[in-house]
Amino acid sequence: MVKTMTTRLKLRDSVKLIKNFKTTGTITPSSNRLAERLLGSIDFSETLVIAELGPGNGCITRTILQRMNKDSVLICFEVNDDFASELRTIADPRLRVYNSCASSIQGILNELEILEVDHIVSSLPLAMIDDALIENILSSAKSNLKEGGRFLQYQYSLANYGDIKPFFSDIKLKFTLRNMPPAFVYDCLK
Numbered sequence: 001m002v003k004t005m006t007t008r009l010k011l012r013d014s015v016k017l018i019k020n021f022k023t024t025g026t027i028t029p030s031s032n033r034l035a036e037r038l039l040g041s042i043d044f045s046e047t048l049v050i051a052e053l054g055p056g057n058g059c060i061t062r063t064i065l066q067r068m069n070k071d072s073v074l075i076c077f078e079v080n081d082d083f084a085s086e087l088r089t090i091a092d093p094r095l096r097v098y099n100s101c102a103s104s105i106q107g108i109l110n111e112l113e114i115l116e117v118d119h120i121v122s123s124l125p126l127a128m129i130d131d132a133l134i135e136n137i138l139s140s141a142k143s144n145l146k147e148g149g150r151f152l153q154y155q156y157s158l159a160n161y162g163d164i165k166p167f168f169s170d171i172k173l174k175f176t177l178r179n180m181p182p183a184f185v186y187d188c189l190k
C-alpha cells in the first residue's frame, strides 16, 4: 500500500518535471543515493543557514530539513511557480521559499538580514542555463558563502566543470550510478 502510494507520487513528480523539461533539465526526482552524495560533506550537527537553488518539487529540500537541527534555516530559490507553491505546502518554520531566480540570493539575504550562508546546495540545470546567468549565479553564490562553506551541485555530465572551476579552486568530484540518470556531484569548498 505504502509502496503503491510512493510509486504514484514519483510518477506525478516525473510528469511535472517532464512538462517543465526546458527549465528542470530532468525527468525524474533525485534518488536517495544522490541526495546522500550531495549532502554527505555537510556537518548537520551545527546550526546552519543553507541556501538551496532550484529545489524543484522538494526532493532534496525534504532530506535537508530531516537532517537540519531545529535552529537551522533553509532558504529556497525556485523560478517555477508551481514548484514554489508546492514547496510552500511543506509545513516547517525553518523553511523560506522564494519564487525567484537563484541570482537574487544577495537581495533576499539582505531582506532577511543574513550576512552569509554556511552552504549552498544546487540542483540548477546548468546545461540549460545561458553562460551569462551561470556566471551571475556562481559569482553571487560565492560572494554570499562563508569562508569554509561548500557549494554543492549535481549534474548529469561534466559539461559545466569549466564554468565552476574559476569560482572554486578546491573541487572534489563524486559520482553515483544509483540515480536516473547517473550523476556527478561537484563538492566545492570556498
Ligand SMILES: C[S@@+](CC[C@H](N)C(=O)[O-])C[C@H]1O[C@@H](n2cnc3c(N)ncnc32)[C@H](O)[C@@H]1O
Residues within 6 Å of the ligand: 023, 024, 025, 026, 028, 029, 030, 053, 054, 055, 056, 057, 058, 059, 060, 077, 078, 079, 080, 083, 100, 101, 102, 103, 123, 124, 125, 129
Ligand atoms: C533538476 S530540477 C530540481 C529537482 C529536484 N531538486 C531533485 O533533485 O529531484 C531543477 C530546478 O531548477 C529550477 N530552476 C531552473 N533555473 C533556475 C534559476 N535560474 N533559479 C532558480 N531555480 C531555477 C527549475 O525550475 C527546476 O525546478
